[in-house]
Amino acid sequence: MLVCLLITPIAQAGTYRWVDENGQTHFGDRPPANTAADEMTLKATTPSPDEAVRQRKQRMNEFLEQTEQERSERNKAEAEQQAKATKHAARCQALRARLKFLKSVSGIYRLNSEGERVFVDDEENERLRREFRARVQSECDI
Template identity: 75%
Template sequence: MKGLLLLLWLLVTLVAQAGTYRWVDENGQTHFSDRPPVNTVADEVSLKAAAPSADKAASERKRRVNEFLEQSERERAERNRAEAEQQAEAAQYEARCQALRARLKFLKSVSGIYRLNNEGERVFVDDQENERLRREFRAKVQNECDS
């Protein structure tokens, strides 16, 4: 809207600066033109351009458009923040699952599982406990990562 008002003001200014001529024809009618008439005496008149005025309706429309744009920008920023948060959570989830799968692969490759006793010595579990621990860990990986 401001651009349109500025353009109109510039056009009016250019027209006013181009020169305006006034003359009266043989019938007594007054005429105005930006070029002097041929074979008639004309007076050059100076015109003052009216200052552009912003009506209330235009001001209200501008205010509403600005509010809409600000609200849209806030919503876009919130969507971007939520999306970034979702992507970070997905990356953490994927990293955790990769670590769990790597541990599962390691458990499959070792022949026996051990625990450390109070003195820090390795104590291997029996075959039945070994299989139970592998089964529980496999179920944990499936439950947390493959659902």
């Protein structure tokens, strides 16, 4: 805290310019006692970066933008893959449930053009069960 109090007057101190008896111009933070001096306001200038620094900064910004774009694309691809895996898992769960139901029923039927149930014979019944079981195995790796 004491440091702040000491720095404030220095920062607020003016800059003075005067010309001595030999015609030389001088600058100082206090006006001379026996000569008239003008108080000046100095503006701090920002150092201009040289070309190498500017190019290095530009390359760094390009690198950061490219890295962010790659990260965004990678996250998008991972999200799409996760959504696809979730959809596949739900489909397999439904197929397994249908397979379990198919094992529990004694006969399979089709609906005819009039909407009536027509049961298939034992040979076709077994063939349909095998085909469905093979489909579940190929799609769901069970």
